[in-house]
Amino acid sequence: MINSTEFARRMRVHILDMIYSAKASHIGSALSCTDIVAVLYNNILKIESDDPHRFKNRDRIVFSKGHASASLYAALALAGFFPEEELATFYKNGSKLSGHVSHKVPGVEFSTGSLGHGLSVAVGMALAAKKRGEAWRSFAILSDGECDEGSTWEAALFANQFKLDNLLLIIDYNKIQSLDYTKMVLDLEPFEAKWKSFGWESISVDGHNHKELHRALSSCPINKGSPSVIIAHTVKGKGISFMEDKVLWHYRCPDEEEYKRAVQELKGV
Amino acid sequence: MRASLIRNIYNIAEKDANLLLITGDLGFGFLDDFQSKLKDQFINAGIAEQNLIGVATGLSLSGYISFCYSIGNFLSLRCLEQIRNDVSYHDANVKIVSVGGGFSYGPLGVSHHCLEDLAIMRAIPNLSVAVPGSKNEAREIARIAYQEKGPFYIRLEREGFEEEEIAEMVFGKIRPLSNKGEIAILGCGGILGELFKAKQILERKQPVSLYSIPFLRPFDEAFIRQLAMEKKYIITVEEGLISGGLGGSVCEVVSQMDSRKAKVSNIGVPHQFCYEVGDQMHLRKKYGLDANSLAQQIMNIIS
Missing domain, CATH: 3.40.50.970 (Thiamin diphosphate (ThDP)-binding fold, Pyr/PP domains)
Structure with missing residues (x-):
């Protein structure tokens, strides 16, 4: 078994190849959550790749920032849910690997793509486990931008009301959304205080530090009787220097020269 | 209900x-x-x-x-x-x-x-x-x-039509409530209460058939096609938008038929907002959906 750092490095190589080959967008979003996803799939989640949906007590994960699908698909392939070669079909005609997350892909629990849906569904799953006294946990990964959506905060209220301490939300707080910095669009700050005021227990971590991520993800529920949120401070486009913290790389797809530079950085060749 | x-x-x-x-x-x-x-x-x-x-x-x-x-x-x-x-x-x-x-x-x-x-x-x-x-x-x-x-x-609507105890309904199937003559009236939901009264008015002059359409999906297309071949008139009635509703559903089916006997007419709420304040019966009257207005509209269609 590889470690999560190597898992994340391989994910980034796949993400770059997939998005370049597909002439697709959202590379910055996929790279910002890569380390979170790597630690989850490599170290944390209780799932079985050979029978993803019949393992009744598997952890559920709703990847709500569906536009960063390349990240999830790369992780699922590396975790053995389907062959890595299939990643080359991303976005392609006749493929299962759609631009936004699809539950038709092995290992995907829930389809997303329209922001603000995922947390409610993860909340429902957590409530189901609670009601039945089952030990599995429900995870949701949200973007910061989708905290603009009112439905996210409806779900936040509900999770606290029903004391869903088996629910673990990770927010990829890269501070950039589609057209601008979140601060310039709808400022989320004081962000952590907002979650606390909704009754959630929170931890802020460096979303690229695997030790911190591992420790935070392993220490949930932070407090018995409360839902947990990990606010992962991340950098959009992390891992490819010229993409980091640039609004441009929400939508831009690398051209050939940029692709070659990015490959050099990720593979060190 | x-x-x-x-x-x-x-x-x-x-x-x-x-x-x-x-x-x-x-x-x-x-x-x-x-x-x-x-x-x-x-x-x-x-x-x-x-x-x-x-x-x-x-x-x-x-x-x-x-x-x-x-x-x-x-x-x-x-x-x-x-x-x-x-x-x-x-x-x-x-x-x-x-x-x-x-x-x-x-x-x-x-x-x-x-x-x-x-x-x-x-x-x-x-x-x-x-x-x-x-x-x-x-x-x-x-x-x-x-x-x-x-x-x-x-x-769900507030009031519907009164009926005796019924056998189990079948998923996706139309329910014939009466089957007489060549005029088929199709309704869904609470408006069927008004349609029963309208039927009594109409039957002073000619028999009519009345059907409840409890399912718009799945839609009982075979039954509609059969009615279109057998009856002279199919008249749909709904307390809602015709376009895409019951009227639209029936028209989608009959428009695909090579030939049919029935003339199809739709009665429902016009495609506009209702600014007038009123209870259900008041607004039904406003849009011609009370029993008397329905009977009159249906008579106009068949005459």
């Missing part, structure tokens, strides 16, 4: 702990038994309908059967994308119960006029759409929605 449907859901829930009732903080006086006697199966999700549908989806994908309860447009129009992407696309076992269909809440104004829901819900793939017209139909639709795995939308 509401009490009948809720009573049957309650009866089923007593035997199946997997059945949950999730309300959007509505149902005063109708959900008391659920709330007091089946506490573990009752959830008040608050005034947050989008989350309600998302939570119901998560529960259903984890093995529960979620009946969601609120007023007309609050679940259907507000949560359209949740119903499409979350419930229907994932084939989640979620049943959406909207009360106050048509002009049931007439005096409350446009926000509470529930007229477009059937057309909009019918457009979503993989979603069954039911509209009971009597207490019996409401009770039976609760049973069918429970037994048929998958997404369901149920529009």
Whole structure:
């Protein structure tokens, strides 16, 4: 078994190849959550790749920032849910690997793509486990931008009301959304205080530090009787220097020269 | 109809702990038994309908059967994308119960006029759409929605037509209520109460057939084709938008036929907002949907 750092490095190589080959967008979003996803799939989640949906007590994960699908698909392939070669079909005609997350892909629990849906569904799953006294946990990964959506905060209220301490939300707080910095669009700050005021227990971590991520993800529920949120401070486009913290790389797809530079950085060749 | 449907859901829930009732903080006086006697199966999700549908989806994908309860447009129009992407696309076992269909809440104004829901819900793939017209139909639709795995939308109205005890209804099938003569009147939902009265007026001059259409999805296309071949007139009546509703559904079927005997006419609410304040009967009269106006309109069509 590889470690999560190597898992994340391989994910980034796949993400770059997939998005370049597909002439697709959202590379910055996929790279910002890569380390979170790597630690989850490599170290944390209780799932079985050979029978993803019949393992009744598997952890559920709703990847709500569906536009960063390349990240999830790369992780699922590396975790053995389907062959890595299939990643080359991303976005392609006749493929299962759609631009936004699809539950038709092995290992995907829930389809997303329209922001603000995922947390409610993860909340429902957590409530189901609670009601039945089952030990599995429900995870949701949200973007910061989708905290603009009112439905996210409806779900936040509900999770606290029903004391869903088996629910673990990770927010990829890269501070950039589609057209601008979140601060310039709808400022989320004081962000952590907002979650606390909704009754959630929170931890802020460096979303690229695997030790911190591992420790935070392993220490949930932070407090018995409360839902947990990990606010992962991340950098959009992390891992490819010229993409980091640039609004441009929400939508831009690398051209050939940029692709070659990015490959050099990720593979060190 | 509401009490009948809720009573049957309650009866089923007593035997199946997997059945949950999730309300959007509505149902005063109708959900008391659920709330007091089946506490573990009752959830008040608050005034947050989008989350309600998302939570119901998560529960259903984890093995529960979620009946969601609120007023007309609050679940259907507000949560359209949740119903499409979350419930229907994932084939989640979620049943959406909207009360106050048509002009049931007439005096409350446009926000509470529930007229477009059937057309909009019918457009979503993989979603069954039911509209009971009597207490019996409401009770039976609760049973069918429970037994048929998958997404369901149920529009409930205040009053329907009175009838004797009925045999089990069949999922997706039209119910003939009377079958005489060459004029087929098709209605769905509470407006069937007015249609029964209109039928009595019409039958002073000629016999008419009356059909209840409790399901717009799946739609009983074979029955419609047969009626179109046998009858001289098919007249659809609904307390809602014709386009995409019952009238639209029937026209979609007959327009594909190479030949037919029946002339098809549609009666419903015009494609406009109703600014006038009035109770259900007042607004039905305004739009020609009371028994007398219906009888007159139908006579005009057939003469």
